[in-house]
Amino acid sequence: MIVTVKNDIESGTAVEIHCREVTSETERLKRYISRFDERIMGTLNGQTHNVPVEEILYIESVDKKTFLYTNGHVLQTDKRLYELEEILDEKTFFRCSKSVIVNLNKITKLKPEVTRNILATLTNGEVVVISRRNVRSLRSLIGLDG
Secondary structure, eight states: OOOOOOOOOSSSOOOOOOOSSOOHHHHHHHHHHHTTTOEEEEEETTEEEEEEGGGOOEEEEETTEEEEEETTEEEEESSOHHHHHHHSOTTTEEEOSSSEEEEGGGEEEEEEOTTSOEEEEETTSOEEEEOHHHHHHHHHHTTOOO
16 A cells, blocks of 8 residues: 655645555545544533543443543433444444444453453453444454354
8 A cells, every 4th residue: 555645735634545446455544544533422520521532431321321431531322322333433433242242452361261252452441342242243343253
């Protein structure tokens, strides 16, 4: 892949992707670029914040409320997990159980359990359970199937 940056337009930023054929990788790159500065609204202590999606460690639904977990902060959002799944990149954010979506880029360690669940340790040291129902999908997504 050749990457070049040209400083030749007067306002804003424009990105073009040139390729021989459109592949799944090309489509993923396009989605990544279009979602580059994507944010999700969340509230913390009565204040509304725009949370960059790359700062989210995981998202959890508890008692019909949805929470965004970042380093050191827990924010509540009005969106449901299924709504967030539609917004977020499916190669980066993975539905690991009925109530949790995890940012795969924030996982530092995976530990299989006797119960066939997997414990995922995140960059902040927290542990998220990947249910055994979703282990096969995770293994396929990160290239460990086979």
